[in-house]
Amino acid sequence: MSDEIAIVGAGIVGLAIAFHLQRDGNRVRLIERGGVAEGASFGNAGAFAFTDILPLASPGILRKAPKWLMDPLGPLAIPPACLPNIAPWLLRFWRASLPDRYRHSMEVQGRLMAYAADSMTTMVAEAGLADHVRSNGNLELYESEAELAASMAGWQARERAGIGFEHVRGARLAELQPGLSPRFVAGTFTPGWKSVADPYLFALALFDAVMQRGGAIARGEVVAVEPAGEGVTLRLADGTTLAARQAVIAGGAWSRPLAKRLGDAIPLETERGYNTTLPPGAFDLKRQVTFGGHGFVVTPLSTGIRVGGAVELGGLKLPPNFARSAAMLTKAAAFLPGLRTDGGKQWIGFRPSLPDSLPAIGASRASPRIFYAFGHGHLGLTQSAATGRLVADLATGRTPGIDPSPFRPDRF
Numbered sequence: 531m532s533d534e535i536a537i538v539g540a541g542i543v544g545l546a547i548a549f550h551l552q553r554d555g556n557r558v559r560l561i562e563r564g565g566v567a568e569g570a571s572f573g574n575a576g577a578f579a580f581t582d583i584l585p586l587a588s589p590g591i592l593r594k595a596p597k598w599l600m601d602p603l604g605p606l607a608i609p610p611a612c613l614p615n616i617a618p619w620l621l622r623f624w625r626a627s628l629p630d631r632y633r634h635s636m637e638v639q640g641r642l643m644a645y646a647a648d649s650m651t652t653m654v655a656e657a658g659l660a661d662h663v664r665s666n667g668n669l670e671l672y673e674s675e676a677e678l679a680a681s682m683a684g685w686q687a688r689e690r691a692g693i694g695f696e697h698v699r700g701a702r703l704a705e706l707q708p709g710l711s712p713r714f715v716a717g718t719f720t721p722g723w724k725s726v727a728d729p730y731l732f733a734l735a736l737f738d739a740v741m742q743r744g745g746a747i748a749r750g751e752v753v754a755v756e757p758a759g760e761g762v763t764l765r766l767a768d769g770t771t772l773a774a775r776q777a778v779i780a781g782g783a784w785s786r787p788l789a790k791r792l793g794d795a796i797p798l799e800t801e802r803g804y805n806t807t808l809p810p811g812a813f814d815l816k817r818q819v820t821f822g823g824h825g826f827v828v829t830p831l832s833t834g835i836r837v838g839g840a841v842e843l844g845g846l847k848l849p850p851n852f853a854r855s856a857a858m859l860t861k862a863a864a865f866l867p868g869l870r871t872d873g874g875k876q877w878i879g880f881r882p883s884l885p886d887s888l889p890a891i892g893a894s895r896a897s898p899r900i901f902y903a904f905g906h907g908h909l910g911l912t913q914s915a916a917t918g919r920l921v922a923d924l925a926t927g928r929t930p931g932i933d934p935s936p937f938r939p940d941r942f
């Protein structure tokens with residue numbers, strides 16, 4: 531039997547798991563059917579959103595959803611052909627947003643985020659990634675005092691969780707981000723929010739660190755992960771097999787069929803997101819800026835200015851609708867007068883999302899040697915190091931640093 535631990539998927543989550551398993555002295559092999567970090571981890575907004583503890587499944591989203599759905603290119607879309615498939619997930623999402631469950635998810639998310647910040651700091655230092663990280667915070671913007679007032683319950687919840695922030699107006703707002711449209715009358719600055727210079731380059735640097743520590747990678751599509759005696763067998767689409775001591779399924783939005791073959795029906799869907807990356811210098815952006823009422827952010831990267839977000843519950847197969855990228859860019863040009871919108875590259879990414887806004891991290895039903903680590907939705911980059919640490923604890927039988935039970939894959 532091989533003494534390796536196999537990790538299906540070389541996105542940011544699989545890479546962070548590999549790094550943490552190596553810290554414990556394990557040999558690891560990533561198995562990736564495409565390029566390293568070319569899934570959702572390639573083109574996301576690059577935020578370590580440690581202060582973002584409010585679950586998406588919330589009473590607030592349910593209030594906003596009808597208005598958002600009216601706009602075909604707005605922040606939330608459900609292509610009609612996809613409605614029957616997504617309906618069970620939506621029902622679970624609605625249940626997760628009921629007050630008791632919402633409060634529970636927020637508490638759990640708060641603990642996971644504190645662990646995520648600590649784990650990321652350690653991983654960044656040990657893997658030599660400090661040059662990729664920027665500590666310039668996030669500025670959320672409001673078009674009216676009423677919009678700010680409507681967000682207050684969320685800020686109070688963050689205050690209770692010990693998260694620092696500052697509501698700003700006038701000169702302070704202009705100092706944090708000069709050149710904003712006057713339609714924005716107020717903002718909230720969260721200094722504890724960090725960003726990476728570019729999420730793809732960050733993931734590649736982590737991959738290099740894993741390879742330097744003796745990691746291996748196999749190219750191919752895993753079609754089944756099966757218990758086999760004291761170990762695990764992975765079957766690839768080309769007919770070959772790989773043997774491992776343990777396996778972790780970290781295939782992002784594509785993980786569901788592998789779990790299903792192991793007897794776990796996990797309600798994983800994808801929230802498709804879109805963006806446009808403009809050339810560097812398209813705007814003098816001081817930090818990531820969030821237009822919460824419009825469901826998108828603008829991020830300064832070393833590789834350009836990225837404008838994007840939105841949620842399209844459109845499954846894995848529907849062709850991309852890049853009119854969504856264009857719609858957000860048009861709005862961004864109005865919100866940041868002078869933004870140069872030419873020369874951009876459009877992108878679609880598949881967020882791996884569970885209905886209660888929490889990831890699935892834990893052992894499969896079929897074998898204590900096969901683990902799941904997927905479903906991080908909007909927060910996979912932020913929570914990657916924490917997930918790696920938790921998986922390493924579970925794989926070695928150590929008591930994890932935080933209670934893993936809220937992330938149990940069989941909780942649904």
Ligand SMILES: Cc1cc2nc3c(=O)[nH]c(=O)nc-3n(C[C@H](O)[C@H](O)[C@H](O)COP(=O)(O)OP(=O)(O)OC[C@H]3O[C@@H](n4cnc5c(N)ncnc54)[C@H](O)[C@@H]3O)c2cc1C
Pocket residue numbers: 538539540541542543544561562563564565566567568569570571572573574575576577578579750751752753780781782783784785788802803804805838839878879880881882903904905906907908909910911912913
């Ligand atoms: C527009 C947008 C903005 C975002 N912004 C942020 C942000 O600012 N901060 C943040 O924290 N998160 C953000 N996210 C979310 C984040 O990108 C994801 O949560 C994260 O990248 C998920 O990482 P992953 O490794 O699980 O999945 P992925 O990066 O998708 O990686 C999964 C990998 O597994 C491989 N794979 C799948 N199945 C198989 C198989 N059977 N065999 C072999 N290989 C397989 C795939 O090819 C892929 O490379 C954003 C997402 C989008 C779409």
